[in-house]
Amino acid sequence: MQNDLRAFWMPFTANRQFKASPRMFVAADGMHYTTADGRQVLDGTSGLWCCNAGHNQPKIVEAIRQQAGELDYAPAFQIGHPKAFQLATRLVDMAPDGIEHAFFTNSGSESVETALKIAIAYHRARGEGQRTRLIGRERGYHGVNFGGISVGGIVSNRKVFGSLLTGVDHLPDTHLPELNAFTKGQPEHGAERADALEKIIALHGAETIAAVIVEPMAGSTGVLLPPKGYLQRLREITKKHGILLIFDEVITGFGRLGSSFAAEHFGVMPDLMVTAKGLTNGVIPMGAVLTTAEIHDAFMTGPQNLIELFHGYTYSGNPIASAAGLATLEVYKEQGLFENAAALESYWQEAIHALRGLPHVVDIRNMGLIGAIELEPIAGAPTKRAFQAFLDAFEAGLLIRTTGDIIALSPPLIINKAQIDELFGTLSQILKGLD
Ligand SMILES: Cc1ncc(COP(=O)(O)O)c(C=O)c1O
Numbered sequence: 001m002q003n004d005l006r007a008f009w010m011p012f013t014a015n016r017q018f019k020a021s022p023r024m025f026v027a028a029d030g031m032h033y034t035t036a037d038g039r040q041v042l043d044g045t046s047g048l049w050c051c052n053a054g055h056n057q058p059k060i061v062e063a064i065r066q067q068a069g070e071l072d073y074a075p076a077f078q079i080g081h082p083k084a085f086q087l088a089t090r091l092v093d094m095a096p097d098g099i100e101h102a103f104f105t106n107s108g109s110e111s112v113e114t115a116l117k118i119a120i121a122y123h124r125a126r127g128e129g130q131r132t133r134l135i136g137r138e139r140g141y142h143g144v145n146f147g148g149i150s151v152g153g154i155v156s157n158r159k160v161f162g163s164l165l166t167g168v169d170h171l172p173d174t175h176l177p178e179l180n181a182f183t184k185g186q187p188e189h190g191a192e193r194a195d196a197l198e199k200i201i202a203l204h205g206a207e208t209i210a211a212v213i214v215e216p217m218a219g220s221t222g223v224l225l226p227p228k229g230y231l232q233r234l235r236e237i238t239k240k241h242g243i244l245l246i247f248d249e250v251i252t253g254f255g256r257l258g259s260s261f262a263a264e265h266f267g268v269m270p271d272l273m274v275t276a277k278g279l280t281n282g283v284i285p286m287g288a289v290l291t292t293a294e295i296h297d298a299f300m301t302g303p304q305n306l307i308e309l310f311h312g313y314t315y316s317g318n319p320i321a322s323a324a325g326l327a328t329l330e331v332y333k334e335q336g337l338f339e340n341a342a343a344l345e346s347y348w349q350e351a352i353h354a355l356r357g358l359p360h361v362v363d364i365r366n367m368g369l370i371g372a373i374e375l376e377p378i379a380g381a382p383t384k385r386a387f388q389a390f391l392d393a394f395e396a397g398l399l400i401r402t403t404g405d406i407i408a409l410s411p412p413l414i415i416n417k418a419q420i421d422e423l424f425g426t427l428s429q430i431l432k433g434l435d
Pocket residue numbers: 049106107108109110112141142143144215219220248249250251276277
């Protein structure tokens with residue numbers, strides 16, 4: 001049967017462009033994908049920021065195979081299975097001190113919705129049911145469900161979808177290119193952008209606000225790093241006013257910055273952490289919301305036989321996903337992948353900043369094993385230049401990700417120096433050839 005491309009409405013894809021000239025992967029191993037026409041493509045993006053341990057890790061593959069033959073599915077409500085409990089324990093063990101519980105979901109978007117709902121319900125459980133307002137940030141990405149796009153700040157992800165959630169405000173983003181362009185690591189300027197929170201609080205009254213949600217490092221909008229002191233300031237203000245702080249660690253979790261989580265990396269402890277992606281190395285869909293005991297315990301009241309939180313998914317803690325998660329965390333540890341990311345950070349930093357001065361490059365940003373190269377948009381045709389870079393890179397055997405006119409890079413943490421050289425060598429040739 002001919003492979004007809006019409007039926008599949010592809011997500012976040014230029015469908016007509018794609019179907020006119022499809023790009024297909026048929027296999028993956030280690031740092032590489034194999035295309036349908038047999039070419040090797042270096043994975044510069046860990047798939048979609050998720051395959052932190054690279055592809056085809058034998059331990060993960062085997063755990064999934066074995067689990068599928070042993071216990072394929074167990075009801076998620078009112079029944080348990082051992083691996084979900086083991087994984088929750090492993091997760092809270094690797095999270096910063098104070099995080100003691102994990103609620104399982106199937107994606108980053110679901111983790112975001114779950115965290116927002118827990119935050120609002122937590123206040124209600126404590127007798128502060130009027131705290132329902134949510135605060136996100138401009139340019140933030142928190143997935144694509146209604147809560148997530150409401151607190152999110154990427155205009156194209158919001159504007160055609162109606163009125164969204166009410167009672168949502170946004171902090172300004174932290175991108176200050178005129179002050180911070182070409183900074184290596186955390187930028188110096190912009191901590192005061194957190195003070196906008198005081199203004200929002202003054203406008204509405206702290207007693208109406210449930211939570212602030214931010215990505216500690218904004219990934220999908222094009223790698224915007226937190227200015228020095230910014231996250232600390234957000235933590236101080238939220239704490240002072242009894243507002244929960246939610247870190248969306250869907251990208252920053254599981255070694256991307258060279259530590260388990262950004263909370264640990266920046267030394268700032270949120271009340272809730274949103275995770276997904278690297279939790280299972282992207283191999284099986286799974287997410288988790290991590291919380292403090294204080295939040296969890298606020299729900300554990302009333303008669304023992306009553307459900308404490310009316311929320312959950314058919315696949316929360318799914319056995320195969322749990323097995324994949326357990327194997328993934330073991331692989332990270334056994335192969336020292338977070339340490340590898342930390343050890344390569346300075347090499348990565350110098351390699352990406354060596355692209356400064358190439359045509360159209362207006363900023364370069366980096367931290368851990370993540371980086372962004374911002375291009376000057378073509379006048380009247382925003383996104384076109386970066387998209388051309390994406391297409392050229394694919395042809396040249398390199399997978400990059402673009403958002404607007406920004407190229408974002410986040411390779412698997414198994415990468416080595418020679419592969420970093422190859423990645424930036426290819427990319428610099430592509431940049432030199434762009435219109
Ligand atoms: C910070 C952040 N939150 C949430 C999401 C949504 O995750 P998913 O696509 O698994 O729903 C993403 C995805 O890139 C993300 O980067």
